[in-house]
Amino acid sequence: MLQYDFMQHAFEAGTIVAVMCGVIGVFVIARHLSFIAHTFSHIGFSGASFAVLVGWNPIGGLLLFSTLSAFAIGGFGVKIFRREVTISVVLSFFLGLGLLFISLSAKKATAMYALLFGSVVGISLQNVLDIVYLSAGVIAVLLFFYKPLKFDSFDPAGAQAARLPVRLLSIGFLVLLAIAVSEAILIVGALLVFTLMTAPAAAARHLTHSVGRMVLISVLFGVLGVWGGLALSYYTNAPVSFFITSLEAVFYFGALGWDWLRDRRKPQEERTTEGSAA
């Protein structure tokens, strides 16, 4: 299947986005931002629809709308936007706005479908390059600020006590998240951003006790899901996003089950070691 250009492009873009989402997802979960990521995806959708309407590249509209909203959310403070009422109002408003922009433009149906459900196999070479540069940039920044970001995400009270610049970290992270969400939309669509942004990291959390390893496992699950999704979709003609979401769900529940089994086995092991010590 890799003899086709469109499949090569899909693999290239899908892989780097999966790696990026795997890394950032670990922090999204720790900072309890998964619903904010979802909100970004709806805001990004309206941005992309706007771009379609005025004839820009959709990536431009996505990035514009989502990064602007990242600064807005960061400025007001994340706490307000973590409230479910705020989220549902903002989310549905922007979904409606996107709908309006699309209905005003000529290429209604295909554009809307691609933005809502993803269109990884329809990606052009120029888009692939955009995605690769952006993702590589996001990954580089995340790795450079790994230590303070880890501190602030997993132990916010401690990070403030150690006088890290927590506000700057918070806003900076939201901007990175906005960029990451915009790219994930191009692969899996606005409605399915959860699947790359949170499922791999959530699965990884159940399999390790180290943040570094959690990042690696999360990246692995993300990449496996995208590769598997592309391959299965190529041979069956069912949508890519369907297979990616299904595979990620399998990983997540598999990890959950594995954790549960391990917890059940452990008390018995402890009992036997106590017995031998006595």
Next chain:
Amino acid sequence: MSVTAPAAALNRTTEGGPGSLPAALEVQAVSVHLGGKTVLSDISFEVKPGEFLGILGPNGAGKTTLFRVLLQLIKPQQGQVRMNGGRTLGKAVIGYVPQSRQIDPELPMRARDFVCLGLPHPLRPWLNRADKEAVRRALELTDASHLADQSIGRLSGGERQRIFLAQALVRDPKILLLDEPTSNLDPGAQEAMAEVVHSICRTRGISVLLISHDVNLINRYADRILYLTPGQYAIGTVEEIMQASVLRKLYGSAVDVIRLDGKLFVTTSSQPDSKVCFH
């Protein structure tokens, strides 16, 4: 306002504390207003290197706010805070263990990695030999070496507090601020925690400011106490402060101190006043 208690002298040399050294911490006439309310008014005191200062007072007296001022998280409207004889020092000089800390039971981190978060270099994610040694020492000092490889979310309250303390210690601070580190612990764990803090204070010469509601615990370990009530404060030894006359001035109402079996109890003779902190 400072309550002038009999013999509650400010610059009193405490036994064991080297009196001639410059103060580790000087608070000069600090006032703080938050949300249109006066939280701290005209507070002055100093802490010697290696001194253990216990801080007592009812909820809402401004104890946590005082710590936030010392950390420069809040800028006081009046007065100033000087450290180590006025020399400005790096951020590592204060170790702070905040009052409330949510720890997710599923936090994927071992206690050792949690302590590593506190290392002072801002960006370098890997550990060099000096870092590993600092982490090992901090765990040893807090009597937590045996917890190093356990998952932080699975530790008990007392074990967690010792790991929090180790995270603050790994920066090699000169001053430790501990905000109610014993509040959610059972009596045995409270004693163990105070014991650990006391020995760190003595062996490393770190000045400790510890907030607690247990006057008897503080009595056993602290060199002096700072008693804060809304709008008032007093500083001195436990004997000097825990007197009915001083507490009456602090609270502005009738308060009695009862001594029983070497333990102190605070009661009110009038109708129960929710503002009084019963020890």
